[in-house]
Amino acid sequence: MKKVAFIGLGVMGYPMAGHLLTAGYQVCVYNRSTEKAQKWQQEFGGDMALTPALAAKDCDIVFCCVGNDDDVRDVVYGDNGILAGLSEGGILVDHSTASAELARELAQAAKAQGKHFLDAPVSGGQAGAENGVLTIMLGGEQAIYDQIKPVIAAYAQFSQLMGEVGSGQLAKMVNQICIAGLVQGLSEGIAFAEKAGLDGNKLIETIAKGAAGSWQMENRSKTMFAGEYDFGFAVDWMRKDLGIAFAEADKNGANLPVTKIVDGYYQQVQENGGNRWDTSSLISLLKK
Amino acid sequence: MKKVAFIGLGVMGYPMAGHLLTAGYQVCVYNRSTEKAQKWQQEFGGDMALTPALAAKDCDIVFCCVGNDDDVRDVVYGDNGILAGLSEGGILVDHSTASAELARELAQAAKAQGKHFLDAPVSGGQAGAENGVLTIMLGGEQAIYDQIKPVIAAYAQFSQLMGEVGSGQLAKMVNQICIAGLVQGLSEGIAFAEKAGLDGNKLIETIAKGAAGSWQMENRSKTMFAGEYDFGFAVDWMRKDLGIAFAEADKNGANLPVTKIVDGYYQQVQENGGNRWDTSSLISLLKK
Numbered sequence: 001m002k003k004v005a006f007i008g009l010g011v012m013g014y015p016m017a018g019h020l021l022t023a024g025y026q027v028c029v030y031n032r033s034t035e036k037a038q039k040w041q042q043e044f045g046g047d048m049a050l051t052p053a054l055a056a057k058d059c060d061i062v063f064c065c066v067g068n069d070d071d072v073r074d075v076v077y078g079d080n081g082i083l084a085g086l087s088e089g090g091i092l093v094d095h096s097t098a099s100a101e102l103a104r105e106l107a108q109a110a111k112a113q114g115k116h117f118l119d120a121p122v123s124g125g126q127a128g129a130e131n132g133v134l135t136i137m138l139g140g141e142q143a144i145y146d147q148i149k150p151v152i153a154a155y156a157q158f159s160q161l162m163g164e165v166g167s168g169q170l171a172k173m174v175n176q177i178c179i180a181g182l183v184q185g186l187s188e189g190i191a192f193a194e195k196a197g198l199d200g201n202k203l204i205e206t207i208a209k210g211a212a213g214s215w216q217m218e219n220r221s222k223t224m225f226a227g228e229y230d231f232g233f234a235v236d237w238m239r240k241d242l243g244i245a246f247a248e249a250d251k252n253g254a255n256l257p258v259t260k261i262v263d264g265y266y267q268q269v270q271e272n273g274g275n276r277w278d279t280s281s282l283i284s285l286l287k288k
Numbered sequence: 289m290k291k292v293a294f295i296g297l298g299v300m301g302y303p304m305a306g307h308l309l310t311a312g313y314q315v316c317v318y319n320r321s322t323e324k325a326q327k328w329q330q331e332f333g334g335d336m337a338l339t340p341a342l343a344a345k346d347c348d349i350v351f352c353c354v355g356n357d358d359d360v361r362d363v364v365y366g367d368n369g370i371l372a373g374l375s376e377g378g379i380l381v382d383h384s385t386a387s388a389e390l391a392r393e394l395a396q397a398a399k400a401q402g403k404h405f406l407d408a409p410v411s412g413g414q415a416g417a418e419n420g421v422l423t424i425m426l427g428g429e430q431a432i433y434d435q436i437k438p439v440i441a442a443y444a445q446f447s448q449l450m451g452e453v454g455s456g457q458l459a460k461m462v463n464q465i466c467i468a469g470l471v472q473g474l475s476e477g478i479a480f481a482e483k484a485g486l487d488g489n490k491l492i493e494t495i496a497k498g499a500a501g502s503w504q505m506e507n508r509s510k511t512m513f514a515g516e517y518d519f520g521f522a523v524d525w526m527r528k529d530l531g532i533a534f535a536e537a538d539k540n541g542a543n544l545p546v547t548k549i550v551d552g553y554y555q556q557v558q559e560n561g562g563n564r565w566d567t568s569s570l571i572s573l574l575k576k
Contacts, residue, residue: 100484123498137494160494163487170484171491178477178500184546185469189462192533195540196388196458198450203459206425206448210411211521212466214502233499245480252483255574258472258546286543 002151005029005055005062007075007082009036012095012122013065015130016155020063021046023154030055030075052076053085061148062086065095065122068240069102076106088114093148095136097121097237099244100166100173103139107165116144119165120152121172125232133157137175139167173245179216180242180262183282186216190224191286200225220280227287229277235266236275242266290439293317293343293350295363295370297324300383300410301353303418304443308351309334311442318343318363340364341373349436350374353383353410356528357390364394376402381436383424385409385525387532388454388461391427395453404432407453408440409460413520421445425463427455461533467504468530468550471570474504478512479574488513508568515575517565523554524563530554 002025006017009031021027021044028047031037037048049055052075056062062082066072072094076082082092092110094103094117103119110117118140128134136152136159138145145161152159162171189212193203204221207213223231242263249256265282274281290313294305297319309315309332316335319325325336337343340363344350350370354360360382364370370380380398382391382405391407398405406428416422424440424447426433433449440447450459477500481491492509495501511519530551537544553570562569 123495123500125499135494135498158494158497160490162490162494163485167486170481170486171494173484174477174481174486174491175495175498175500177480178473178495178502178505181473181476181546182470182500182502185466185473188469188542188544188547189466192465192537192540192542192544193458193462195542196461196536198455198458198462202448202450203462206423206446206450206459207411207463207466209446209503210423210463211413211503211507212411212463212470214466214470214504215497215499216502217466219499248484249480252480254476254480254483256476256480258469258549259476261546261549 002026002060003058004151005059007052007055007062007064008066009040010065011126012129014040016063016065016095017046018044019132019155020151025151025154028055028059051080052082053080056082056085056090059086059090061091061093061151063093063095067096069098072096072098072102072106083109083113083115086115091116091118091144091148093118093120093152095120095122097172097241097244098169100169100248103166103169107140116141117165118144118148119168121168123172123175127232129155135159137162137168137171139163139165139169170248172241173248176238176241177245177256177259179279180259182214183216183279184258184262184265186214186221187224187280187283187286190221191283194225194287216280224280224283227284229274229281229284231278231280233279234276235269235279235281238279239263239266239270290314290348291346292439293347295340295343295350295352296354297328298353299414300417302328304351304353304383305334306332307420307443308439313439313442316343316347339368340370341368344370344373344378347374347378349379349381349439351381351383355384357386360384360386360390360394371397371401371403374403379404379406379432379436381406381408383408383410385460385529385532386457388457388536391454391457395428404429405453406432406436407456409456411460411463415520417443423447425450425456425459427451427453427457458536460529461536464526464529465533465544465547467567468547470502471504471567472546472550472553474502474509475512475568475571475574478509479571482513504568512568512571515572517562517569517572519566519568521567522564523557523567523569526567527551527554527558
């Protein structure tokens with residue numbers, strides 16, 4: 001039986017680590033705040049460690065799902081970091097949404113020690129993590145992906161190796177760029193419908209299957225009409241992800257004019273106290 | 289058997305009128321250029337008339353599908369217009385995408401003569417018209433809608449009475465507003481993916497089912513990667529429709545900041561000679 005570690009028990013990592021245990025793996029967790037790790041252990045019954053290095057000890061695979069680039073570096077490097085504990089031949093899988101540059105840096109650091117790295121950001125949100133139906137986009141070597149694919153199936157409905165290391169992060173950036181413009185268009189459409197006095201249910205039933213249709217329209221329009229923004233991926237996290245995309249675009253020359261405008265709207269939502277509202281809260285700026 | 293007329297044999301009206309005939313209705317058509325009406329008659333075998341009034345004579349229902357507000361007025365009013373030919377109790381159904389104001393005006397003009405009016409813009413594009421699977425959003429009285437519903441089923445997969453007269457046009461405006469932001473977001477995402485060197489097929493396979501997914505992503509991303517924009521609804525028509533939405537927004541107070549920016553991009557596409565390219569050609573501005 002494979003021994004694995006999971007570093008970072010946030011809204012995503014907590015249920016993901018649980019799914020690994022349920023799937024029959026031996027799981028040791030680490031979380032910066034020990035209380036969360038203890039709570040996890042009480043709920044699922046796995047092991048916990050007081051440092052990432054201790055959690056990674058004797059593991060075949062170490063998963064990590066934390067915040068930004070620096071948060072990842074904090075748990076990977078140093079005497080207490082994952083790489084210090086992971087054995088030669090071990091695999092580090094980073095589920096954090098971070099820069100492609102960090103992925104390349106970590107892959108190099110791992111390789112220098114005879115270890116392996118895959119960047120593996122996820123989509124599907126908190127509900128996807130809890131229900132074990134995430135989509136995972138990975139970057140790295142095929143042979144390494146083949147080894148971890150059956151393991152991440154514990155919480156992934158679909159996973160795909162996008163290409164070389166960093167490609168998983170680049171695919172996630174595309175995902176977030178597409179969402180930004182899409183949700184703004186949907187917000188303007190719904191706000192217009194409200195001003196026009198249209199029946200929201202009839203409207204969405206009519207247009208959702210056609211050329212204006214989207215996952216966001218199917219899953220968020222009802223709550224957008226209602227002005228409820230408590231359904232998942234938070235504005236703070238979206239702005240972090242868009243910031244990563246903008247930094248990459250500065251390097252690859254991609255032009256993101258509307259995505260940048262929408263990021264500015266998200267900043268306004270934050271200024272209005274909506275840091276933890278979900279991404280559909282763009283419509284709050286149009287409801288006045 | 290119901291006798292109906294169809295006024296305007298453009299890329300939409302031509303096959304729609306054909307579906308009515310195939311469904312067993314007695315159909316008389318009118319088109320500004322007579323050649324098109326003759327071609328239609330040769331293909332389908334129905335009747336043709338030399339004025340809208342003559343086409344509308346003795347009809348239970350007259351359908352019309354032309355260009356902008358003034359084009360509709362041209363075929364409805366005057367001695368040769370639809371209302372001059374339509375009998376008392378007859379129904380005029382306007383499939384053109386036009387203003388809600390025009391719909392109210394025509395409803396009043398029809399009512400003054402003891403006739404009925406429904407605004408009934410369609411979505412689903414040329415392919416939807418040809419395959420008889422359009423979506424139709426209507427405004428007007430329920431009892432009148434109930435009379436025409438089985439008839440438009442000849443070319444509609446789904447139809448819905450949105451509310452009072454003009455509501456069909458308002459719903460169509462929402463549809464176009466949603467598409468504008470959505471396609472721009474998708475364009476920025478795909479252009480970024482190209483600059484990042486990602487595999488387009490793997491990318492779309494991975495993200496199309498999730499929160500970034502849309503009809504546009506499913507149906508247009510492959511041709512957007514390829515730089516092909518010959519798949520339906522033209523930029524010229526989109527700008528006409530957005531202009532109608534902007535005029536309505538000026539009245540109802542809706543704020544459409546990104547839709548207006550995207551309309552400006554469509555203007556750039558026109559200036560680049562892309563008047564007849566489809567709406568996904570927004571990406572052409574980002575491919576440099």
